[in-house]
Amino acid sequence: MAKDPSRPRPTMAEVARAAKVSVMTVSYTYAQPDRVSEQTRAKVRQAATRLGYPGPHPGARSLRRGRTGSLGVVLGEPLTYAFEDPQATRFLAGVAEVCARHGLGLTIVPITGSPSDADRVAEAAVDGFVVWTTSDDDPVLPAVAASGLPAVVHGGPRQQDMPFVAIDDRAAARAVAAAAFAHARRPMVLSFPLDRARTPGIRNELDPAKATFPVTRQRLRGFRDAWEAAGGRWSHVRVAVCARNSAREAESLATTFLSGPDAPDAVVAMSDELALGLMRAAARAGLTVPGDLAVTGWDDTDAAAAAGLTTIAQDLRAQGARCAQLVLGEGTDDETRPTEWQLVLRDSTSL
């Protein structure tokens, strides 16, 4: 560590001795000030200041009390990405809001994608977990369950005994794809990763069931529903997979498929970021939207509104807050209030 602590941290007992009171009196001074007379309190505070006592040791306190005062967030993706994915960030803002209101810390569990992630979960000193969208086979899920702490899953996969917060992705996907595919002859999907391997690339005849990220899977199914409802064959729909939710990656991937004879005339993207990356590539290729290319996004971010992007509106921040509340035992369980979404039609599609 950077700072060499010249003296070891004083203990409560030392403060007690210095103030000539019992340890319990010191404890009460911090935990229940009203329990102690004003004079004694002053004596204790003074002794504490003199010794440089920073207050009860958080670890010891939480061991004894049985609560840590922090909520854990487990991100299904490497921690590094968490702050780079705007959707995750919005979600975290909601969790953070509730934490702040309760005076709780927000501990982000360091997921790296390695097998030791489960240990990281087991070692996290928290009072409960919020799990951000992950894959069916993510090893952190059993670890969260084993902890015995209250936990809520966002997005999926659904777990026994864990409340679940998500919109009906399949239905929303159907709705947005209906708008995108209305006049389409060569439809395409711009997708989140299918599984933890996150292999990017363009796929033909992709079976949605093969995607182990439930959110990706359900959206693919919804897109298929819409295309088939329009009389098309799913096997004709190509799926371009991005490893991460990044406009930049979408842009470079789109550049590869927007030229050539079989370039799509309609693309449904799984996020506004991906859609906007695509639109940048389209603009560079001299394509007009929606004339040459219909595009839809997902999330209704500010940027989507500015770009006139047809999209699905969902309030990720509110969902984050909801997850946190459920973990804290506030509010009712999942089923009672389904999470809302809305189709927002703009100029990137023509109906």
Place this chain on the structure above:
Amino acid sequence: MAKDPSRPRPTMAEVARAAKVSVMTVSYTYAQPDRVSEQTRAKVRQAATRLGYPGPHPGARSLRRGRTGSLGVVLGEPLTYAFEDPQATRFLAGVAEVCARHGLGLTIVPITGSPSDADRVAEAAVDGFVVWTTSDDDPVLPAVAASGLPAVVHGGPRQQDMPFVAIDDRAAARAVAAAAFAHARRPMVLSFPLDRARTPGIRNELDPAKATFPVTRQRLRGFRDAWEAAGGRWSHVRVAVCARNSAREAESLATTFLSGPDAPDAVVAMSDELALGLMRAAARAGLTVPGDLAVTGWDDTDAAAAAGLTTIAQDLRAQGARCAQLVLGEGTDDETRPTEWQLVLRDSTSL
């Protein structure tokens, strides 16, 4: 809490009894598996699984070991804002990266702006603190110092015994303002909040020294330097203050000052977000950039590049990583390697 734990969490002693070994053997099985023979290890693991033992209690472990396995981040602003300010988010990504590499959690201390914030710091179970830019008088600073834990301050204010990571804000402000003010007659500043009160509004004859956020103060000073070097009088420079680093707020504030006879012909903003909000307002007012209005930002985000904004480039993510490393005692102290910045000239100014 949402989940009613049917059984209390099993303890190590119970596992030991079930596996017919000593408690220490169980402890070693988890902490130093090599210390235990393969058979015994199997016995213990099996007993643990049978009882649903989730592994050593993190609180107890950290009390005994003296380390918590988590790094604390203190944001000088209410926790709610943390994930909404793109700059803070980029910084956090850097901190998170280092944490993940070390298998450390990242605990965000719940700052709300109330006096109890200091207690929240004292109660945080972490091994060290990273303090994000705050004001001179922020009560969390003494609390961090009192904790005796290693700590690093980003941006400011500089603290005794705490390494400090920041660019030379004043020099950078001088450089960017020189570009903005080159042909200006009615210069203006679009500023971060001056102090914890975060009072928004337009100020005349503002003394930079009055700003208690060091970053704000230094940048104001740099802007003043540049204007005075160009032969102007600082008292003629108006300062528009935003409460938060938000494009939306900047846009609405700018709308009020871009019309009228004394509208500015050059504005230096303290962030790209603020600058972009201003540019949106300018576009709506029919003003051309840089013709009618020279604009500069700060941070060189993707959006700034896309908008052709002259700005200061600094790598906040790298700075976050650097802070985390310093807290962990990796790398040398602040002075040795000054943090870099660069003026990026684009089309929003004309030289």
Place this chain on the structure above:
DNA sequence: CACAGTCTGTGTATCGTTACACAAATGGGC
């Protein structure tokens, strides 16, 4: 065959607090 050097398993004390039960001091009502 004796002896040093591993490898494994085991008690004990302790990390720094707080819950709980109890005792002493204080105050008020009649």
Place this chain on the structure above:
DNA sequence: GCCCATTTGTGTAACGATACACAGACTGTG
């Protein structure tokens, strides 16, 4: 002036784990 109720201070026993020192069972060496 007595008694009950409140206020205030105090010991003791956990909370659940790990550091440490030690003991017995092995191994291999000369």
